Amino acid sequence: MIIDFEKIKEEVIHNFKGGEGELDTRNFVDENNKIMLSKLKPGASSGYHVHEQNCEIVYIISGEGYFKYDNIIERINAGKVHYCPKGHGHSMVNDGRDDLVYLAIVPELR
Template sequence: MIIDFSKIQEEALFNFKGGEGELDTRNFIDSKNKVMMSRLKPGASSGYHTHEQNSEIVYIISGKGHFRYDDGVESFGPGSVHYCPMGHSHAMFNDGDADVVYFAIVPEHH
């Protein structure tokens, strides 16, 4: 199956999961996975949250920033992959002056 993100309407989300600023996203969702192509605006963040029934893999296409991952901080740039396993927590922060463009997959584990 090919997922063509250009055919999926982009949504602007504000304060995603309790974070700050704007996240623009195109999502494909079925009962087992969420597949997302997203842009986190400069200065924006996702809220700190725990993956209780799923995990998340985030591939950074462009931009720079950091993740708060459990009790640590991890910096990222283009080509970085962040993995948040089930039972762990994270938040994403755009530290730059350009959008952070990323591709993410959230597989459900129930």
């Protein structure tokens, strides 16, 4: 199965999960996974949230910033992967000058 993000309508979300600024995202969702190609604008963030029922894998395509993972700050940039296991929390901040572009996968754990 090919997922063509160019054919998925882009959504603009302000203050994602209680964060700041703008997130542009194209999402594929089925009963097993949520797969998102997203851009976090400069100065924007996702709000801190805990993955109680699932986990999340985030591959950074371009840009830079950091995750607050539990109580740890972790710098990220292109080519790095952030993993938030079930039962842990995180938020993402784009403190760079360019869009922070990433592919995120949230499997629905059973």
